[in-house]
Amino acid sequence: MDRNIFDNEHEMFRDAARAFYQNEVKPHSDRWHEQGIVDREAFLKAGEQGMLLMWADEMYGGAGVHDFRFEQILIEEIAKHGDPGFFMTLHSRLVGPYIGELGTDEQKQRWLPKCVSGEHVLAVAITEPGGGSDVAGIRTKVEDKGDHYLLNGSKTFISNGILADLVVVVARTDTSRHGLSLFVVERGMEGFERGKNLKKMGMKSQDTAELFFNNVKLPKDNLLGEWNRGFYHLMHFLAEERLLGACQYLANSEAAFEATMEYTQERKAFGRVIADFQNTRFKLADMRTQMDVAQSFVDRCVLEHNEGNLSAEDAAKAKLFCSELEARVTDDCVQLHGGNGYMDEYPVSRMYANARISRIYAGTSEIMREIIARSLGLDPRKKNKAA
Ligand SMILES: Cc1cc2nc3c(=O)[nH]c(=O)nc-3n(C[C@H](O)[C@H](O)[C@H](O)COP(=O)(O)OP(=O)(O)OC[C@H]3O[C@@H](n4cnc5c(N)ncnc54)[C@H](O)[C@@H]3O)c2cc1C
Known part of the structure; x- marks a missing residue:
């Protein structure tokens, strides 16, 4: 059945997306599959083409395009002409909006431009070794130490876990069941370690990792959104x-x-x-x-x-x-x-x-x-x- 939700602009974008995947993704797919991770340059190339965080305001380098159909097209084309293990969409549309919608102006200024350009890769860390379906059961915790926060715990199965420069981490900040908050953990912070790239049944080109947080000192302005409203x-x-x-x-x-x-x-x-x-x-x-x-x-x-x-x-x-x-x-x-x-x-x-x-x-x-x-x-x- 013909689909009737796209217009000319979408179809032109589809052609551009297809060409990008055919030229910059598909030729590397077998090598990525073997090495268990995509090249970081793939994010930079997607950024150059304006295909990352398209919704971001122009002041952060984005196109200010909120129409979901453009992301739908990227997803459809990567399945046919690229490599579905290249998790651009997780970066752009699953994690990016946490910063875009919950971030302060200062946080958006600090983080979004490099996410749009592909210099910073994003991940979100919810699941823990103890369980993933029951989000309210999260045990990774953050304590308020006055001039900073202290993060302890671990996460597992985190997509883009090896490549990620910024990780949105869900942590317990209160003993009540839904007492969770979101924090941005940055590459290089002391006490933030990554486990090995986990071997998987499929999606081999996609890096999936454990993350460990041992007394990670977080600046107060790395809290994303409201304290205890994370759930x-x-x-x-x-x-x-x-x-x-x-x-x-x-x-x-x-x-x-x-x-x-x-x-x-x-x-x-x-x-x-x-x-x-x-x-x-x-x-x-x-x-x-x-x-x-x-x-x-x-x-x-x-x-x-x-x-x-x-x-x-x-x-x-x-x-x-x-x-x-x-x-x-x-x-x-x-x-x-x-x-x-x-x-x-x-x-x-x-x-x-x-x-x-x-x-x-x-x-x-x-x-x-x-x-x-x-x-x-x-x-x-x-x-x-x-x-
Ligand atoms: C390749 C891969 C990538 C992933 N990427 C990420 C990521 O980027 N970030 C992240 O945070 N997590 C990620 N995950 C984790 C993923 O979201 C969890 O694996 C998923 O939510 C299930 O949680 P679990 O594995 O702990 O299973 P469990 O919660 O232990 O569930 C085990 C079984 O019990 C069933 N079950 C649980 N609760 C109920 C219920 N109430 N009623 C009926 N059945 C129930 C489940 O359906 C399942 O069949 C990833 C996982 C994989 C494998």
């Missing part, structure tokens, strides 16, 4: 984070589908191309149908988000459906490739391995179902309270 600040950004995920998982499904369309029309068995078997045609027809239906919902969510109307539950539905769809599509695509689909040199093999994380990070599928069920009035916590 609510996080909740504020979650709808966008889940929409970003949905766009990405759907784009990954499209990339796997296209590779499989091509493969099945070339590969032969029993004297005919694989695409001639009814099973192949039906599988591809099912994928196409489900992706088209999902795309309509995601595009509608994008427009709602542009209007500031995207609800947490609709974002959760998009994230849940697209991540589960990506799992089914990539699995079927590997199957239609036969043994070649299991080989690393075939893109679909990496796509299958990459897809496994989509149902886990940015809130697991189970947590998405919880959010959606609560929106239906099905909340046992409320029932227990009333009893």
Whole structure:
């Protein structure tokens, strides 16, 4: 089905994004996959092209473009023509807005220009070795020492964790369940150490690390947003984070589908191309149908988000459906490739391995179902309270 949410300006931007990925990302993808990390220069090159933190005000070097469709285009093109392990979007749209929306003028002046240029890479550190789904269970803590804050604790599974120059860290600042605050920890601060680049099942070009904070002295003006309001600040950004995920998982499904369309029309068995078997045609027809239906919902969510109307539950539905769809599509695509689909040199093999994380990070599928069920009035916590 034709999509009707883009105009000429978007399509021109899509061409530029595609060319950027084809020239500056794809040629390095195999090497990044082997080395387990993208080159830092990739962020600088994306910055030169004006593709990082496009929403940032011009006074910080940005383009002041808030239209989410431009980010959606970057996500769609990187899935097909780049390397989804290059986490530009995490930098630009998942972490950058914490500084852009919660930061003081001084903080924005201090940090945003280098994030826009790609000189500073961003990460967000919520998850701890003790757990990720239950954000209110965070144990990393910050004490107010009068003229500075003192940070102690550790985080794990942090994307861009090795490359990051600025990390938005969520820490406990009060014993109440939601007593959390956000802090910016900078590369080189004494007591801030990184663990090794963690080896993963998929998304190999993406660096993922443990972070350790041992008596890190934070200047008072590295508190981001309000003291003890960190939990609510996080909740504020979650709808966008889940929409970003949905766009990405759907784009990954499209990339796997296209590779499989091509493969099945070339590969032969029993004297005919694989695409001639009814099973192949039906599988591809099912994928196409489900992706088209999902795309309509995601595009509608994008427009709602542009209007500031995207609800947490609709974002959760998009994230849940697209991540589960990506799992089914990539699995079927590997199957239609036969043994070649299991080989690393075939893109679909990496796509299958990459897809496994989509149902886990940015809130697991189970947590998405919880959010959606609560929106239906099905909340046992409320029932227990009333009893
Ligand atoms: C490659 C990768 C990159 C990541 N990047 C980042 C990052 O940049 N920053 C960051 O902070 N974190 C990051 N994470 C962490 C990620 O967000 C967490 O792994 C995720 O939130 C799940 O938390 P957990 O691993 O502790 O699982 P757990 O919370 O221990 O969950 C285990 C299982 O229990 C289920 N479960 C938990 N609670 C409930 C419930 N209430 N109802 C039903 N089922 C439940 C979960 O769905 C899951 O199936 C990343 C993880 C990976 C693997």
